[in-house]
Amino acid sequence: MPRAAAPAPEISEGPSATVALAELQLAANRLGRVVERLNTIPALGCVRIRFNGDQLTLEATDLKMTLMLNLEAQTTGKADLVVSHRALAGFLRAARGPVTITHMRGEDHDRVRLSDGEIQVTLQLSIPPEDFPQPFKEPDPGAMRGGGTFTLSGAQALRLFDLGRSCVSREETRYYLNGTFLTTKPEVGTLRAVTTDGHRMAIIDCDAPARFIEGPRINGSKATDRPDGLIVPVRAVDLLIAIARKAGNAPLTFAADARHLLVTAPGLRLVIQGIDGTYPDYTRVTPPASDAFTAHLSTSALSRLRTIASATCYGRSLP
Incomplete structure (x- = not known):
């Protein structure tokens, strides 16, 4: 049966x-x-x-x-x-x-x-x-104001992170270059983003006031001979670019301490752990501004130049 x-x-x-x-x-x-x-x-x-x-x-x-x-x-x-x-x-x-x-x-x-x-x-x-993993304690933006705190529109954030994205290093051994270095422009006190792969370097300035604090070195000492800032990993940079594209003029609020970056917007909360490393002192290799040569190119001229370069430069990525 x-x-x-x-x-x-x-x-x-x-x-x-x-x-x-x-x-x-x-x-x-x-x-x-x-x-x-x-x-x-x-x-x-x-x-x-x-x-x-x-x-x-x-x-x-x-x-x-x-x-x-x-x-x-x-x-x-x-x-x-x-x-x-x-x-x-x-x-x-x-x-x-x-x-x-x-x-x-x-x-x-x-x-x-x-x-x-x-x-x-x-x-x-x-x-x-x-x-479900909870890697970060609930961050308090008020407690993070000892570092860098600034507010950007979506267009400003897109310009800050997207223009230098192509210069981020892909070399894993130089892990401290695998991101965007948020820092303060010397002697001005405004926000600056730096990216480099050791061959190219992009320095993007923003008018928003920002002040960063530097965390202690591995040996516990405090460095004073290099710019302070926070290294944002490249995966987080790509996410911020995607968020900024849809934000438009909506404000994005950033609050940073020595190791974390908190990004808030209406309906959005993003906590990013910065890369634990020492970013090179880019100011030592940055040439001073010169008026010896000045060029003004239109967007159409640059687009034509990029079209020709992409057809003649093999095996190289074009920003």
Whole structure:
């Protein structure tokens, strides 16, 4: 006689949140620049989703930076879930309308259901929210004002980080060059970004006042013969460029101490751990300004020059 099938485990629907598709797609794109796809810690490839009241919070980390985004949502109840970013991003590429995220409680495992009204995906939850990494304590912007604190518009931040991006070094042995050095312009007290790979160097100045403090050296001594500042890793630089492109004139507030950079904006909170190293004293190799040669080129002329150079220079990246 055939055996009777075991009863299916009971699953009950719990709290849910409905959010606009475009906002969720933009958030997933930004979180994708943070999550580690190849890692030995499964939680680093996931996104923590929390909803309560009229707000949906998404969080991702790679242990070197943590991004937290707040979206407006219509919610019923509150929930705390850890969902695979790969599965979430794949669903959002196929979705066509507002997305509803529902927490479903079961006897064996909890589940989450993603639905846009036409497509419905149910995922099993295997990582409890308390196991989601929290590499940074909740930073206090007021306590970080001893370092560099400044506010930039999206256009200013894009200019600051994007113009020198092509000069960031890719050499792993010189890890302290794998980022953008935020510092203070000597004798002026304004913000400056420096990038170099040892052959090319970009120095981008901004009119925003900024003052940086320097952390102690490895031997505990305090250096006074080099500029103070913070080295922002290249992955964080790329994320800041993506955020600045969409920010427009919306303000981005930066607060830095000796090791961390806190970036805040409406609905956004980003904590970045700077590269623990000594950036070279770029002022020693910077030639003084000279009026011996001055050239004014239009954007169209530079574009034509780049088109010709890309066809004649093989094996070289063109900024």
